[in-house]
Amino acid sequence: MSYEKEDLKKRLKPIQFEVTQNNGTERPFENEYWNLMDEGIYVDIISGEPLFSSIEKFESNCGWPSFTKPLNEESLVEKFDTSFGMRRTEVRTKKSDSHLGHVFPDGPPPEGLRYCINSAALKFIPKNDLEKEGYGEYKKLFEK
Structure with missing residues (x-):
């Protein structure tokens, strides 16, 4: 797959x-997953x-969608970000170098x-849909 x-x-x-x-940001409360609480990855x-x-x-x-931790910390890269006059920690993917958002120390x-x-x-x-989409190994996360 080309990046x-x-x-x-x-x-x-x-x-x-x-x-x-x-490194863009979508509008809060006007994005696809901010309030989606369905089970999945x-x-x-x-x-x-x-x-x-x-x-x-x-x-x-x-x-915006908020998570307490990633599935695998090794798949993310954190970078110090001073854009817009703020001091934040940017989160990017290691594999595709995509900007995801930021991580803050104010979670639960x-x-x-x-x-x-x-x-x-x-x-x-x-x-x-995990199995049919090729993510079957993650089904175990949702087994009770």
Whole structure:
């Protein structure tokens, strides 16, 4: 799969390209997954790499999907970000180098983290579609 910008421009919606490639941010409370609480996983819109689970998703009232931790910390890269006069920690994917959002130290216990992620950087795979979409190994997360 190509991660070249010209290929991505053809494959992604404009907001997906802006967020993932130009460090953009979608509008709060006006994005696809901010209030979705269905069971499933969230994958990188570019590479398909599994990033977050609905099990770790919580309502943070910030207007973007928020998670307490990633599925695999090794799949993310954190960078110090001083854009817009703020001091934040940016979160990017290691595999595709996509901008996802930011992580803040104001999340719920026990981790105390809030991964505030743009919906445009993600694709949601519902629990019932995990097998057919090639993510069958994640079904065990939802077994009680």
